[in-house]
Amino acid sequence: MEQIIRCERQCASLIPQGEAQVPFLTVRPESNREVLIRAVSVSNLVLYYALMTCRIGFLLVPRFSALGFLCAAEPLRVANRLAGQSLYEWKVISQDGTAVPASNGMLMAADGSLSDIVSDQTFPLDWLIVCSGFSPLNGFPRSSDPIIRRLAGAGVQMGGLDTGAFLLARAGLGQDIRMTMHWEALPAFAEAFPCMQASSELFEDFGTIFTCAGGTASIDLMLNRISRLKGTAFARRVSEQFIHTTIRHAAAAQKLPLKSGHASHNRILVRAITMMESITDRRITIEELTRTALCSARHLERLFHAHFGWGVSQHHRKIRLARARTMLRETDMAIADIAIACGFESRTNFSRAYGVEFSRPPTHDRTEPDGFKSSPR
Numbered sequence: 555m556e557q558i559i560r561c562e563r564q565c566a567s568l569i570p571q572g573e574a575q576v577p578f579l580t581v582r583p584e585s586n587r588e589v590l591i592r593a594v595s596v597s598n599l600v601l602y603y604a605l606m607t608c609r610i611g612f613l614l615v616p617r618f619s620a621l622g623f624l625c626a627a628e629p630l631r632v633a634n635r636l637a638g639q640s641l642y643e644w645k646v647i648s649q650d651g652t653a654v655p656a657s658n659g660m661l662m663a664a665d666g667s668l669s670d671i672v673s674d675q676t677f678p679l680d681w682l683i684v685c686s687g688f689s690p691l692n693g694f695p696r697s698s699d700p701i702i703r704r705l706a707g708a709g710v711q712m713g714g715l716d717t718g719a720f721l722l723a724r725a726g727l728g729q730d731i732r733m734t735m736h737w738e739a740l741p742a743f744a745e746a747f748p749c750m751q752a753s754s755e756l757f758e759d760f761g762t763i764f765t766c767a768g769g770t771a772s773i774d775l776m777l778n779r780i781s782r783l784k785g786t787a788f789a790r791r792v793s794e795q796f797i798h799t800t801i802r803h804a805a806a807a808q809k810l811p812l813k814s815g816h817a818s819h820n821r822i823l824v825r826a827i828t829m830m831e832s833i834t835d836r837r838i839t840i841e842e843l844t845r846t847a848l849c850s851a852r853h854l855e856r857l858f859h860a861h862f863g864w865g866v867s868q869h870h871r872k873i874r875l876a877r878a879r880t881m882l883r884e885t886d887m888a889i890a891d892i893a894i895a896c897g898f899e900s901r902t903n904f905s906r907a908y909g910v911e912f913s914r915p916p917t918h919d920r921t922e923p924d925g926f927k928s929s930p931r
Contacts, residue, residue, distance in 0.1 A: 608680045608783075610644040611671055614664065615686035615721065616693040620656035622715040622768035623685045629776040632795045637784065647671050647682075649698055657687040668701055681711045684718035687768075688883055691720055691746070699725040711761065716768025717884065723747045733765040734758045737808040741834060741877045742884040745895055756806045767808050774802040822847045823857055830870045834877045836897040838870055875911045878904070882919045889916050 610630070612623060630642040648654045651667035671677065682705055686693060702725040706712050714722045719733040720743060732753040735743055743752050757766040757775040766775040773796060781789035781801070793801050826847040830838060840851045843866060847854055858866050878896040881887060887895070893904035908916045 607640045608642050609677055610642060610681040610683060611647045611679050612644060613647045613649075613668060613682055613684045614654040614656075614662055615649075615684065615690055615718075616655055617657045617688045618654065618662075618685045619687040619716045619768050620658050620660055620662070621770070622687075622766070622772045623656075623662075625770055625772035626683065626685070626715060626766075626776050628796070629773055629780060629792050632792045633780050633784070633788075636788070636791055636795075641780075641783065643677075645671060645677060649694060668698055672701060672705065679705065679710050681713055683713035683715060684721050685715045686717045686721060688717075690717040690884065691724060691886060694721055696724070703727070706762070709762075712763050714765040715772055716766070717743075719743065719765045720746065720884070722763065722765070723750050728763050728765075731760045731763060732758050733763070734767055735765065736768050738880050739884050742881040745881060745887060745892075746885045754808060755804045756802055756808060757804050759804070770798075771802070771808070773798055774806075777801045778804075820857065820861070822849050822854065823861060826854060826858075826866070827869070830873050834874050834897065835895055837867070840866060871907060872911065874898075875908060878908065878916070879912065879919055882916055892916075 612627065614623065627644065630644065633641050645665040646662060647666060647668050648664035649668055651664055651670060653661040653663050655661055665671070666674070671679070682702070684702075699721075702712070702722070706725075706727055712722055712727055714720075714733065714735070716736050717739045719728070719735045720739070722728050723733065723743070723746075728750065732751040732755070734753040734755045734757060737754060740752055740754060743750070753765075755767075756771045757778070758764065759775065759778065764775065764779075766772050773793075777789045777793055777798075778801070780792055789801060793799070826843050829843060829846045840854070844851050844854055849857075855865050858864065858869055862869060864872075874896045878892050878898075881892045881895065882889070885892075889904070890901040893901045896904070898904035898907065905916055908914075912919070
């Protein structure tokens with residue numbers, strides 16, 4: 555109600571003197587902060603519109619995705635320029651007000667701490683967008699969770715980019731809706747928050763809570779929000795400024811089905827690998843795969859060796875180990891629990907396979923190694 559009261563006060567100044575005001579009627583949910591005030595004169599009904607500036611806080615978590623953050627902020631800047639007015643204002647926030655390192659090593663200066671911005675009466679937040687990347691739960695203290703809950707309870711729209719959904723979920727938000735994140739983090743999210751609805755969509759926007767896969771998907775999320783405020787034609791003009799010729803819808807795929815060039819054209823391999831990627835908590839028998847792939851075991855093995863240089867079981871083990879590596883970096887689950895969640899009988903077997911695959915023990919991947927600082931996430 556605070557936002558509605560603030561809008562009423564600012565819009566009241568636009569109503570000519572001598573006209574009686576009817577109480578506040580509605581806020582158009584499709585228009586962010588476009589508020590409809592109704593005033594009545596003796597002879598007719600007059601509608602007054604006031605376009606309120608949307609104030610946004612970008613909460614950066616250490617090792618956040620610089621790409622995801624910039625792809626969210628830049629459409630807002632261009633929207634302001636093309637509209638010729640401040641549709642959006644934003645501030646960069648960190649937990650303690652100091653500069654925040656991105657996953658690529660860059661430092662981003664903050665305008666203030668989370669507690670300072672929240673208490674700043676001159677900049678009442680409309681959106682708070684959590685921007686994170688690797689190891690989100692380790693990068694942000696639980697002591698700030700009550701602030702996030704309090705903001706959500708006050709009507710602030712809460713967003714999460716890349717792995718921001720982890721922190722929203724930890725704060726107790728989004729329990730009845732779907733939340734999405736970078737595809738690489740989906741298994742870790744499902745293990746950390748088994749009661750939450752994890753989504754593989756490009757973005758999910760339920761108004762009060764919105765989440766995004768990060769990277770260039772942040773552009774599409776913001777363009778869709780801009781479209782609701784200023785229309786599709788205006789959003790296209792913003793999109794064209796980034797040589798972004800297609801505004802993707804929420805259901806667009808986060809990644810290609812297969813990373814291997816010619817393999818994506820082989821339907822047998824596509825069916826087999828799709829099944830492998832969907833079942834990572836146990837080993838899959840060759841009989842299960844051949845029933846799904848619709849071919850013989852011998853032919854399936856021959857295809858994997860021809861396209862990848864290794865066999866069926868080794869390929870599935872690589873997928874399970876990749877999932878385990880993500881969980882090591884993005885959750886605080888015990889290594890033994892991760893081993894079981896990824897289909898290994900014991901921590902010993904898991905550690906041995908992990909060392910062969912990545913040339914390092916699992917304990918060394920509790921944080922993202924320096925060699926991955928150039929990752930776009």
